[in-house]
Amino acid sequence: MLNYIKIEALRMLRNMRYVIFVVAFPVAFYLLFCSVYGNETGPDGVRANIVIMVSMSAYGALAASMMSTAVPWAQERQSGWLRQLQITPLSNLTIIMTKLVTSLLLVLPAILFVCAAAVLFQGVSLPPGQWAGLILTMWVGVIPFAALGLTIGSLLPPDTAQPVAMIGMFVLAILGGLWFPVETMPSAMKAIAHAMPSFNYADMGQSIVAGHGAPLSGVLTVGAWAVALGVIAVFAYRRATVRA
Template sequence: MLYYARTEALRTFRNKRYIIFVVAFPVMLYLLNANIYGEQAMAGGLKANAYLMVSMAAYGAMASSMMSTAVPWATERQSGWLRQLQITPLPSWMIIMTKLGVALLLTLPSLLLVSLAAILQQHVELSAGRWLGLLGVMWLGAIPFIALGLTFGSLLTADSAQPVSMICMFALAIAGGLWFPVEIMGDTFRNIAEAMPSFRYADMGWSIITGAGVPLTDVLVVAGWAVALGGAAAYAYRRATVRA
């Protein structure tokens, strides 16, 4: 299992699309916007540089969660690699748990690099407790998006998994207020945003850096999406297994 996990992680780190779109793009987007709006006040009294740090870290982690699962999983299923895994001593649950663990590992670069850019370039300062709480919550909160990526990987072909994942990723980022604050949206769009896992995911981070703690509503919404999408991923995996 550890060797399989190591192989999966190394393969993704060697993928140029992962490095560009998942690791480098959120950092560049953060630096661009933070240098324009960095001193402006946002919701909750946050400066824009801290608010955008959470937004771009959330976007990067979400992108990593989906892109590191959907396309590789679809490719493995289509190429017959899934069938080869099924005849190894690895049980099915261990294969899924390895995918989940590797995907969680791959969310860390975007979280850490955006945070590092905020510290070094924008001089964002938080207590050690808030940094640990922020990174921990943002790390574990990526589970619903990993499940969504696995669902796409089980249902779609390798050619269609990437564009569908990217469209869904951009839609979640926009609808969840990661690119545009929900405060500037109308009531209808705000209500939609508040039902999105992407908004609740980022809102946990925004709340932590203000010192307000993690809102229970955010936890329940993200956990509910995790359960629902996890069930969808399990169902899709069973269908993919039967077809394989």
């Protein structure tokens, strides 16, 4: 299993699409937004450059979790790699867990690079406990998005999975308030946004940097989405296995 995880991770790190969307874009957008809004004060008196850091870390992590699952998984089904895995000693559960662990590993650069840019270029400073809580929460909180990516990759061919994953990624980013505050949305859209895993995922990070800790409501919402999408991902994988 460890060798399989290593192979999967190295394969994605060589993928320029992953490097651009997951590492370069979040850092570039962070620096751009900070050049415009960085000196303002956000909610709870937190400086905007810290609020933006959380939002762009969340966007990068969301993108990483979906880009490292949806398209590669669809390509593996089409190329016959899935059939090869089925004749190895690896169980179905091991294969799914490997994909999940690999996705979590590939999320870390997206989070760490944005945080590093915040420290180096914006002078952001947080207590060690807040840094640890923020990074851990942003890391583990991407599980529902990785499960969604696996579902897309199991159900759709590569040429369809890529645009669907990207559209889904941007919709989740918008409804999560990662690009602009949810408070500025129409009331109906705001109600939908508050139920989305991306909103609660980012909100947990924002609450941590404000010194309040992750809210229980956000933890429960993200956890519920993780369970629901995880179950769907398993069924989608089984369907893909039968078809393969």
